[in-house]
Amino acid sequence: MRTSEEIYHRIRWDPRFDPARFVLGVNVRGPRPARVPLPAFVPGGDVPWHRVLFIEADGEVVWDRSAGVDRIDSSSAGRVRDPRRLRAPFFTAGTPFRWDPLVGWHDAAAPATSAVPATTGSAAVRLRVLTWNVLWDRYDGDRIDTARRRPLLLRALERADADVIALQEVETGLLDLLLRAPWVRATYTLDADPSGRDVDDTGLLLLSRLPVREAGRYALGRHKAVAAITVQTAAGPVVLAGTHLTSDHAEHGAARRDTELARLAEGLAGVDGAVILLGDFNDGGTGPGVLPGLRDAWTEVRGPDDGTPTFDPRVNPLAAVSTLSGRPARLDRVLVRGAGLRAVAAAILGDAPAAPGGLFISDHYGVVVDVTVGADPAGVDPSVPRHPDPPSGGGPDGWPRPDHPLPSRPVPDHPLPGGFLPELLAGPGDGRPAAGERHRIVLAGRVTRRLRAALPEAAVHVVGSRRLGCALAGADLDLVLAVPGPVDLAAVEARVRGALPAATGIRPVAGTRGPGLRLRVEDLDVDLVVVPTVDVPAAAAVIRRAELGEVAATALSAVSDADAVLAEVGARRSAFLGLARQVKAWARARGLDSAPFGGLPGLAWTVLAARTVCDAGDLPRADLLRHFFAEWATWDWRRPVALRPNPPETELAEPVRILTPSAPVRSCTGQVGAGGRDLLVREFHHGWELVEAAGPGSRPDLLSPPPLRQRHAAWAVLTVRAVGGESSQVTLGRVRGRIRALLTALERAGVPDAHAWPRPYESGSGVTRYAIGLGQAPPDPYRLGTVADAWLAGLPGTSVDWVPGDGLPATGTHD
Structure with missing residues (x-):
């Protein structure tokens, strides 16, 4: 009979065994032996070998000191059923842990032959991953309000609905909150023993609601590591690795990062199949460049010109506490490797205050990415950006959750922000938007990027349905520009013209939300409101909008309104x-x-x-x-x-x-x-x-369309003609701004059921006509003329004519 030490090392290093599925029974001088996962046991540590009483695998005793049992070679228990992805010597095997109401947190590695069925053919599944550096309070603890932030973080993580969560800078207090959270206990598996030292030593924690086949860790240096798990999806296994590299606060930080990246590249080269590496890379530049074959998911979704920061000391006071340079940077990334992986959506979380007083969740923003695993999903065109402007995190948790069945959902599905509901935007049976709408989506992104480049001192916000992600085909691009100091609209217009030389119909407008510009780029209408921020930094204008007066605050609330809805x-x-x-x-x-x-x-x-x-x-x-x-x-x-x-x-x-x-x-x-x-x-x-x-x-x-001919016995036909060299768009804008006043005048004249149809039934040759239904008891032509004459004052080229119910041309809208 071999010793416990011999058996331990046999299991630990023989590739035919899966160490994560073995448990040691250790004498702790109590009524019962303690059960210690084999990967957590430290040879030569506090527990001597003679106190190891038995060894189990998959619930079967394979070695027992007192009974003289040694069946490690004859039993199939603990054997690798599928080759390990996280192989020694790079990865040290770990044991995943899951909550059981009867026994608490216990070791729970899922076997390689998981109950999750593999799909066949061209099917693919979508995997949502989230990385977030959550800011521990080991430094500047008196300035970062950790006690208030942690509950906000848990709420944001729950609402993010991620399949795998990778956290950095986790410490004991936060870990305790996560371990007690009902949503964590109900659905998530941890990559490490929550009572061990791994999480507190490195600050790394992975949570997965997909079955975890194996777990492993590798130490990159003091308090720096990579934690990895292999999860089973319906399209096959995927390795996810979370890391946190050395920052510039450390001596020779850049050189140490290069060494850490080189070690990561070496270790991941030995991992078969699909890999997702995520975490805080602390590089501040263009991204890790020594990791062969890994693609940046954000760039894959948003394009190479999108440098949305995940650490922004200009906006986030928590980031301002620890910054060395004061510059915003994209430090947090999701990198993917494998022909079967494709990033299809990406956004940031927590980029707005989550509590009164401007309190953010962390100094970093979270990054959440949807990745398809398996064949390319039907109806998703990876060359088309999901959204022209990355949506704000919606306060602490403004990331969409698709309510998909666990453990993974088939694709296609309604995509993330900027996705499309096919029946509204495409022909029957088509899983993606029509070509014209795809072009407008790309065009909206290009317009936004060019304006940001032309106005670097301003904050350019996409608002409205395109910010929310529920825009219909043909929707305008609505933008709010927060510009430092007082606004010189003519100067802004000149820079807009320079940035968008193909734009037509550029004209200033004076709306209820303040001055702005209206223009058209190809087939995309653009409405741009300009807000002066006076002494408030442009990047902080939305948060501090109350300081800027009612008009500016109202304009900027278009940003916060959308974020509040999503939150x-x-x-x-x-x-x-x-x-x-x-x-x-x-x-x-x-x-x-x-x-x-x-x-x-x-x-x-x-x-x-x-x-x-x-x-x-x-x-x-x-x-x-x-x-x-x-x-x-x-x-x-x-x-x-x-x-x-x-x-x-x-x-x-x-x-x-x-x-x-x-x-x-x-x-x-x-x-x-x-x-x-x-x-x-x-x-x-x-x-x-x-x-x-x-x-x-x-x-x-x-x-x-509604049966308007049945509802209205007569019509008021509003005809608009451009006069005096004025463009038709300017004339139409002035008339449209007074339609509501005409409806009010009709109501006062005894026409409560008037309905102004919002789209013209005739347009062209400098003439535009709208139809206003006058209800079942319409006024006669004289009464209508009396109402209209007063309303028409100051509207040259505009007329209102009475037409009987059947007098309008037959159109699809009005029949």
């Missing part, structure tokens, strides 16, 4: 995006989507969709549209609607009050009159009836 829907962001697109497409088809024409603005539809998703709880995604129509068809519109329930009472007496999600909180539906409210309720009921009639699994015909 609120949190874990159900993907469901929200799908519902928002459906609702907006329906509202467009029914002519309810234009604020200048008395409808709801895009922000209002966003709030309604977000409230629906939050109120629906765990309602299946397929039932959300029914819930949307039911909720708002029966809403008491004397009550305001806010992103969060029970908003404070307001003194406003508007027929519809939908409040903006962030400060300055205000109604965004003041343009909706009593007749507009009644029309909305009627349309909500109609949509509800269609969804109910369609039944489960069917597609209701929600995108048909």
Whole structure:
């Protein structure tokens, strides 16, 4: 019979055995032996060999001192069923741990032949990975408010809905919170023994809700390491390795990083198959360049020109505490290797304050990436950027969660920000947007990048539906420019012209959110609001918008409104995006989507969709549209609607009050009159009836235009002609800005059910015509003329004519 020491080393170094599946029974002078995972046992340490009483593998005793059992060679227990990916001598085998309500945290390596079935053919699965340096308080602990930040971090991690989470700078206090978190206990496996020293020594922790086949670590130096796991996906095993390299705070930091990268390259070269390496590389430059075959996921998704920082001392006070250079940098990365891996979406988390007082979650931002594993997913064009502007983290946790079944979900699925709902943007059976819309998405990204390059001192924010990721085909690109000091709009216009020489129709506008520019680049309309930040740094203007006055704060709240919505829907962001697109497409088809024409603005539809998703709880995604129509068809519109329930009472007496999600909180539906409210309720009921009639699994015909000829016995035809050398766009803009005043005048004249259709039914040759339905009891031509004459003052080239109900040309919109 061999000694326990001989058996230990046989298991540890013989490639036929999987050390992670062995447990040592150790005499601790108690009523029962302690069970120690073999990888956690330290030869020559505090426990002498003679106190090892037995050795188990897969629940079977293969060596027992007192019974004289030595069956290590004859038993199949503990044998490698599939070659290890994390092989010695580089990786030291570890034991993953999982929570059991009866026994607590216990060793739980999943066998290589996992219950997760492998897919066949061209199927692929999507794997979401997240890396975050969470800022331990070993330095400057009195300046970084760790006690307040940690609960915010746990909430953000939960809502991120990542399959694998890689954390850096984890210390005992944070580890204890994670170990007690119900969502961690319910679904995640840790890469190391939570009662051991590995996590506290290196600050590295991996959490996976996919089955973990093996775990391993390699020490790169004092407190620096790489922690790795092999997870089983439905498309096969994938190795994920988390690391944290030496920073410039250390002596000879750059040289030490080069050495660490060289060791990583050597170790990963011995790993077979797909690899994802993620963590804090602390390089501050263009990225690790000595890791052969690994591709930067952010660049793969966002393009080589996108240098969005993950550490920004200009904006984040926590980063300002520890910075040496004061420069923003992209320190945190996700790198992928393997022909079967493709990054399809990427964003940052925590790039906005998560608590009052401007408190961020960490000095670093998190990076979250969706990677497809296996064959290329149908309907996903990797050459098309997912979003023209990386969305903000939405406060602490503004990353979409697709509510997919564990452990992995098939592809295609609704992609991340900037993804598409095929039935709204493409032809039947097509899994991606039409070519024209793909071109507009790429074009929007190009426009944004060029403006940022032309105005480096400004902060250029994408807002509206493109920031949220729920833009429909043909949507404008809405931008807010925060410009230091007072605004010289003419100077801004000159630089915009220089950056976008192909732009046409560039013209200044004076909107409710302040001065701006309107232009067109190819087939993309661009609306640009310019906000002076006076003495506030442009990068901090959104956070400190209250200091800039009401007009500037309102303009900048377009950024914070979108982020607040995404933070609120949190874990159900993907469901929200799908519902928002459906609702907006329906509202467009029914002519309810234009604020200048008395409808709801895009922000209002966003709030309604977000409230629906939050109120629906765990309602299946397929039932959300029914819930949307039911909720708002029966809403008491004397009550305001806010992103969060029970908003404070307001003194406003508007027929519809939908409040903006962030400060300055205000109604965004003041343009909706009593007749507009009644029309909305009627349309909500109609949509509800269609969804109910369609039944489960069917597609209701929600995108048909309303029967306007049945609703309106007469029309007011609004004709707009450009005059005096003025461009037609300028004339149209001035007229559209006064449509709501005309509807108000009609209401006062006894026409409560007037409905202005928001898109022209005739356009060309310098003439544009809109139709305004005058309801079932329309005014006669004389009464309409009386109302219109007063309204037309100051609008040369514009006329309003009475037309009988059947007098409009037959169009798809009005039939």
